[in-house]
Amino acid sequence: MEEALVSFLLAVPSANTADALLQSGNGSESGLAIDFPADQFSIxxxxxxxxxxxxxxxxxxxxxxxxxxxxxxxxYRISGLRDMRMDGPTGLVSSRVQADCFGTSYGSAKAVARALEARLSGYSGTTGGVEFQGAFLIGERDDFFDTETPDKLFRTSLDFNIWTKGT
Known part of the structure; x- marks a missing residue:
């Protein structure tokens, strides 16, 4: 499941989509840099x-x-539970996957989290030979790393419940 999930998430958009995002101000060549007060949050x-x-x-x-x-x-794959019935395994696996979205600003971490949610939540289909039955966002939290290094990082963690068949 791990390789197939990354493959799905990294599917490259068309050049037109990337250009449109950069021109609309929703991205930049070095990533997204949106800064704003938390009480006025909207992405x-x-x-x-x-x-x-x-x-x-x-x-x-x-x-x-x-x-x-x-x-x-x-x-991070936090857990993977195999679905069972009285007569044995169903072939389905429910995995809890935590996705830590890091950015150099609160806005960039949040923008990555919103893009990941849009890409993954509700997805079902086959990627890399893995049959994804459904992926659902089940939790979210924010954090800040005040380290001794100059690259202070913000993090938004998303928890997904991902159902796959046979993995």
Missing amino acids: RTTTEATLPVLVGNRINWVRSPQGAASPRIVL
Whole structure:
């Protein structure tokens, strides 16, 4: 499931979509940089194609490479429960996947989270030979890392319940 999920998330949008996002001010060549007071928070989700424009190929499982640029996403499979009936397994697996969306501003982390939600929540289909029965957003939280390094990071974590068949 891990490789298929990243493959689906990184599907490259058409050049027209990427150009339109950059020209509309919803993105920039180095990612998205939106800063605003938390009490005036509003980010408009453009399309699911926004995600690859924002993070490029910076989606990793368990940890990012040292010095990775932001915005980026780190995925964790928190649990995987095999569905059972009285007569045995159904072949379905319910996985809880945490997606940490990092950005150098609150706005950029939130924009990546909204793009990820638009791309993944409600998805069903087959990618990389894995049959996704459904993916659903079930939780969200924000955090800030005040580290000793100059690259202070903001994080929005999204929890998804992802149902797959046979994985």
